[in-house]
Amino acid sequence: MKICVLIKQVPSSDALIKLNNDSTWIKEDTVVFAINESDSFALEEALQIKEQTGEGEVVVVSLGPDRVQRAIREALAKGADRGIRIKESFPYSSDPFEIASLFAAAIKDDKFDLILSGLQSDDLGSGQTGVILGELLGMSTATLVVETKLSGESIRVKRELESGWFQWVTMPLPASITIQSGINSPRYASLKGIMSAKKKEIRLIEKKELSGSIPSLQSIEHVYFPQKTKRTEMIEGSVDQVVEKLTEIIQRNY
Amino acid sequence: MNFSIIEQIILTVLILSTFSIFFYEIWRRLRIINKGRGKLPFDYFSKRMLRVFKEVILQKRVIQGRFWPGLMHGLVFWGFIVFSIVTLDHFATGFERSLFSKSARHLYTFIATPFAWLVIIGIVALAYRRFISRPESLGKLSLSSGLVAIFIFILMATYLYGETTLPYLRQAGTLASKINWWLHSLVILAFLSLIPKSKHLHLVFAPFNIFFRPFDTPEHIPTKIDLEASEEEMDQLLQNLTRLSKNQAFDIFSCVECGRCTEVCPAHRGGGILDPKNHFILDLRDPLLNSKDVSVLGQINVEAGWECTSCQACTYACPVGNQVEKSDEIRALQVLVEGKVPQEYQKLFMNLQESGNTEGAFHSSLAEKLPEYTPDKDYLLWLGCFARFEIDPSFTKAVTDFTKILDKAGVTYGVEKDEWCCGDPANKLGDRMTYQFLIDHNLEFLSKTKKITTLCPHCMVNLDKEYRKFSDISYVVEHHTQVIATLIKENRIQVKPNHAGPVTFHDPCYLSRIIGEVDVPRELIKATTKNFFELEEHGSNTLCCGAGGGLWWKKEGTGRTHLIRAQQIVDSGCETVVTACNFCFGMFNQGLGPLTPEDQKPIEIKDIAEFVQERLT
Numbered sequence: 001m002k003i004c005v006l007i008k009q010v011p012s013s014d015a016l017i018k019l020n021n022d023s024t025w026i027k028e029d030t031v032v033f034a035i036n037e038s039d040s041f042a043l044e045e046a047l048q049i050k051e052q053t054g055e056g057e058v059v060v061v062s063l064g065p066d067r068v069q070r071a072i073r074e075a076l077a078k079g080a081d082r083g084i085r086i087k088e089s090f091p092y093s094s095d096p097f098e099i100a101s102l103f104a105a106a107i108k109d110d111k112f113d114l115i116l117s118g119l120q121s122d123d124l125g126s127g128q129t130g131v132i133l134g135e136l137l138g139m140s141t142a143t144l145v146v147e148t149k150l151s152g153e154s155i156r157v158k159r160e161l162e163s164g165w166f167q168w169v170t171m172p173l174p175a176s177i178t179i180q181s182g183i184n185s186p187r188y189a190s191l192k193g194i195m196s197a198k199k200k201e202i203r204l205i206e207k208k209e210l211s212g213s214i215p216s217l218q219s220i221e222h223v224y225f226p227q228k229t230k231r232t233e234m235i236e237g238s239v240d241q242v243v244e245k246l247t248e249i250i251q252r253n254y
Numbered sequence: 255m256n257f258s259i260i261e262q263i264i265l266t267v268l269i270l271s272t273f274s275i276f277f278y279e280i281w282r283r284l285r286i287i288n289k290g291r292g293k294l295p296f297d298y299f300s301k302r303m304l305r306v307f308k309e310v311i312l313q314k315r316v317i318q319g320r321f322w323p324g325l326m327h328g329l330v331f332w333g334f335i336v337f338s339i340v341t342l343d344h345f346a347t348g349f350e351r352s353l354f355s356k357s358a359r360h361l362y363t364f365i366a367t368p369f370a371w372l373v374i375i376g377i378v379a380l381a382y383r384r385f386i387s388r389p390e391s392l393g394k395l396s397l398s399s400g401l402v403a404i405f406i407f408i409l410m411a412t413y414l415y416g417e418t419t420l421p422y423l424r425q426a427g428t429l430a431s432k433i434n435w436w437l438h439s440l441v442i443l444a445f446l447s448l449i450p451k452s453k454h455l456h457l458v459f460a461p462f463n464i465f466f467r468p469f470d471t472p473e474h475i476p477t478k479i480d481l482e483a484s485e486e487e488m489d490q491l492l493q494n495l496t497r498l499s500k501n502q503a504f505d506i507f508s509c510v511e512c513g514r515c516t517e518v519c520p521a522h523r524g525g526g527i528l529d530p531k532n533h534f535i536l537d538l539r540d541p542l543l544n545s546k547d548v549s550v551l552g553q554i555n556v557e558a559g560w561e562c563t564s565c566q567a568c569t570y571a572c573p574v575g576n577q578v579e580k581s582d583e584i585r586a587l588q589v590l591v592e593g594k595v596p597q598e599y600q601k602l603f604m605n606l607q608e609s610g611n612t613e614g615a616f617h618s619s620l621a622e623k624l625p626e627y628t629p630d631k632d633y634l635l636w637l638g639c640f641a642r643f644e645i646d647p648s649f650t651k652a653v654t655d656f657t658k659i660l661d662k663a664g665v666t667y668g669v670e671k672d673e674w675c676c677g678d679p680a681n682k683l684g685d686r687m688t689y690q691f692l693i694d695h696n697l698e699f700l701s702k703t704k705k706i707t708t709l710c711p712h713c714m715v716n717l718d719k720e721y722r723k724f725s726d727i728s729y730v731v732e733h734h735t736q737v738i739a740t741l742i743k744e745n746r747i748q749v750k751p752n753h754a755g756p757v758t759f760h761d762p763c764y765l766s767r768i769i770g771e772v773d774v775p776r777e778l779i780k781a782t783t784k785n786f787f788e789l790e791e792h793g794s795n796t797l798c799c800g801a802g803g804g805l806w807w808k809k810e811g812t813g814r815t816h817l818i819r820a821q822q823i824v825d826s827g828c829e830t831v832v833t834a835c836n837f838c839f840g841m842f843n844q845g846l847g848p849l850t851p852e853d854q855k856p857i858e859i860k861d862i863a864e865f866v867q868e869r870l871t
């Protein structure tokens with residue numbers, strides 16, 4: 001079983017975000033970067049599948065600047081066998097189609113049986129990369145997976161639907177599935193893991209080597225914090241007067 | 255009494271075989287202990303002997319911990335000492351010899367006889383406690399305890415019978431007195447062979463264990479991690495993580511199973527599964543004996559290990575000199591070998607690795623407001639992550655009040671902008687690698703420092719006691735309470751008691767038990783209020799707030815470990831609780847409010863620096 005795990009490095013969930021000077025991205029030197037939360041569950045799922053089947057390979061694939069090397073190293077320390085990083089520098093790709101196409105170009109020769117990724121990234125949150133990549137490589141796809149069961153040439157997954165409903169889907173391999181957070185308990189890199197990660201290969205690919213025919217369909221113009229305003233208006237009078245005033249305010253604003 | 259040659263041969267065979275069993279069993283254990291890491295210490299010999307005198311001969315801890323049972327134990331123990339000579343003489347009798355002259359022996363019965371009665375009182379009382387009133391901490395009914403109680407009773411009864419019927423050697427004995435003599439002898443020999451295979455081995459081991467007990471609590475062997483090390487060196491290091499030290503192995507065989515450690519354990523009292531007596535000590539005894547080696551730390555219940563607050567109450571309660579707590583060693587195995595770490599702690603470790611602090615922060619507005627440290631200043635004011643990143647914003651006043659006191663006294667100080675976490679949570683949660691990473695960073699600027707003061711006892715323990723295990727350090731660390739007390743003593747600041755409702759003090763575990771400072775905070779509070787009273791559990795018998803051992807970062811659990819001390823404070827009737835540790839402060843700030851009944855005035859929580867600053871003249 002050859003498993004590919006897509007990981008993205010994102011600002012840690014409780015990082016205090018500040019914007020860069022021209023408000024096109026965040027200030028990177030004042031936040032802790034970490035592996036995207038749901039990606040770390042995807043990695044753990046991949047490692048557990050490999051441990052259960054007792055053979056195969058887990059390859060972590062990421063796109064990003066040099067800092068991403070640490071995230072890949074961490075995944076290798078946890079037990080992934082090798083890494084692939086597509087190097088890019090600022091401004092970063094933010095278009096899921098472009099990113100998926102880059103990944104597809106980078107990994108198509110590896111012929112993975114399974115691609116696992118987090119359900120969405122904690123920074124941009126498009127939630128599409130894993131699915132588009134699956135389509136581009138002609139794989140079955142499923143999103144929001146909370147349980148996996150591998151049997152022979154197919155995989156059975158439990159998907160989370162709305163309002164407490166779940167759906168079991170069986171699909172043929174190869175497949176690309178996106179993993180919901182909380183599906184397992186991600187491990188910590190042991191000392192032995194950290195030591196052995198040093199010897200593991202991380203293949204570096206220049207983005208421009210791949211991006212020849214890949215269009216970027218979207219880019220970030222401007223980032224800003226949600227505007228928070230607070231207005232308080234006291235309404236006084238009888239119930240009828242209050243209701244009338246309230247209706248008026250609601251109509252005026254919406 | 256006459257003994258035939260047959261009798262003497264039987265006696266000789268019995269004595270020799272009993273002693274062989276006795277010494278074989280002890281030798282077997284010593285051989286395992288000898289495989290432990292480190293060395294058994296013989297330094298400060300006279301200080302150690304004094305400790306043995308106090309804790310063994312005077313039974314200080316035995317009696318302090320549990321007065322009546324302790325005293326009863328004392329009676330039996332002192333009786334044993336008195337009877338050691340009687341016993342030697344008793345066996346000499348069997349060979350128709352005597353250790354004493356007739357008159358000396360006669361005189362000695364005036365000492366031994368009353369002691370025989372005292373031992374009987376003691377052993378009957380202890381047997382009553384163990385088999386009839388049965389406190390929970392003693393655990394399951396123990397057959398060997400029952401046997402020992404019967405043995406001791408018979409020994410005393412046969413002694414008294416023998417003395418009344420046949421006080422002197424070479425008197426013609428009756429059959430009854432002969433049977434009495436043999437009964438006494440057989441019971442002594444049976445007792446001797448029972449000792450090494452039961453908890454009664456403490457008779458032999460406890461005095462030595464008390465002698466060897468390290469002066470620092472806890473004294474865990476540091477794990478120095480070099481990521482450039484070879485594979486063999488790393489394997490050796492990981493292997494060592496499972497090994498007990500010689501002292502710890504000695505502890506396991508010295509345990510008397512009294513359960514005091516479990517009784518005082520905050521995790522146990524809060525309804526957790528942790529049971530220090532079994533988890534940290536007794537669960538390791540059979541693995542040690544069966545494997546004939548000390549690689550047994552992996553046998554400890556891991557879940558129990560994660561519950562420990564590292565407060566050291568267990569070690570302080572132990573009457574036989576054990577350093578009971580081993581939580582960070584259990585956790586180190588989980589973190590470094592297994593990679594099994596609760597998610598909230600993984601997040602914490604990541605923050606420490608990426609930002610050098612527990613919060614993953616890159617900016618401290620408090621540190622920015624304070625003067626920067628330069629070598630000409632009196633003190634480096636070590637903030638610690640809790641204060642530095644305002645984990646509980648109410649604690650910031652404690653820091654600024656401390657600086658006001660320093661300003662008033664004309665003491666100069668500054669904060670180090672490169673200060674990283676001292677590493678306490680990483681170390682206590684078992685991530686020795688991150689700990690090493692933080693130490694290496696901090697030592698770089700600390701080596702140029704002479705004096706450090708901090709409000710955090712956890713930081714102090716690390717900077718002072720733990721860092722010393724990694725590097726030669728030349729600076730001194732003073733807790734802020736100690737600095738303030740010195741300033742008052744030197745008359746550089748004056749305080750005036752002002753009116754306050756009942757005030758009490760909560761001793762932080764790390765300050766009272768690990769640093770050993772219990773007097774200074776009290777002097778300070780007493781100098782500033784007339785309305786001070788002690789909590790029932792205070793000084794080195796304090797009860798943990800629940801945050802130690804990295805548990806501040808634990809997600810909500812089901813136990814009440816974090817609430818039992820807060821509840822005691824609410825019930826104490828104080829209006830103000832003063833403490834001297836940021837974690838205790840934070841725990842009470844969260845915990846006291848919801849526990850306080852509506853009709854009770856809300857309790858004020860103050861760091862000692864605030865309490866003193868508000869009373870400066």
